[in-house]
Amino acid sequence: MVHGFGLAAVTGMALLGFIMFFLIANYGVAAPIGFYQLPKKMHDFLSSFVWLYWWGHIGMATLHASKSPPFCAYSGRSNAILGWFTAPESTPEILREQALQG
Template structure:
């Protein structure tokens, strides 16, 4: 049986999701403590270096996630972007269910959860790409060259979006858990099918 018919994520995707969630969470919270090189001292310097490490890890995992999904696994790109008629029907069905107090079922099928996951993956990828560019261009003493300062601004804008997405994603997972849904167990790499 395929993962799609069982409505269960593959082990590969569950590990990618876990790694991405952990790396993004760590780099978000490290961003609250860090300072740029040249301005940082002590803990702030270590937080900046750890933020770079977990940011690069998150970017790499996001790219692996794209590769996995675009390779047709776990519902493929149609799971992330249900742009066809069947996908939009699933999204509208999930939205109308939400209005009636029914949470959408997760899993590798088209609908609102997949669309939200796809938008989050786009956001994390853009955040990671801007961070990677800054990593390549930032001199050890700090301070991007003036012509590249727009990258820092983009990184901050995407970072705000990632924070909003993080709170929403964690909030929905908690809501599913409180309602007794098995969505969290199905995405966990530590639970057997």
């Protein structure tokens, strides 16, 4: 759902930017026409959501990285890239036992 809102905000900004491009008179030499202000204000409004979406993703990625085991812990395996997914010590049963122990 969050990705859908982010995609909608970015798509809306792109469409409004496309419209704004064609409303600029004389290829930006003259001042924009009055009607230009409506899509510009909507574009600016949506940009707030895009920035929230961007910084929210950075924050969640940082939080996820701080709570996950380090990737280098599995680098000794022959399949280092998929080691986290296939490591026997990461099965739900073993993780449950480790949580109960400690």
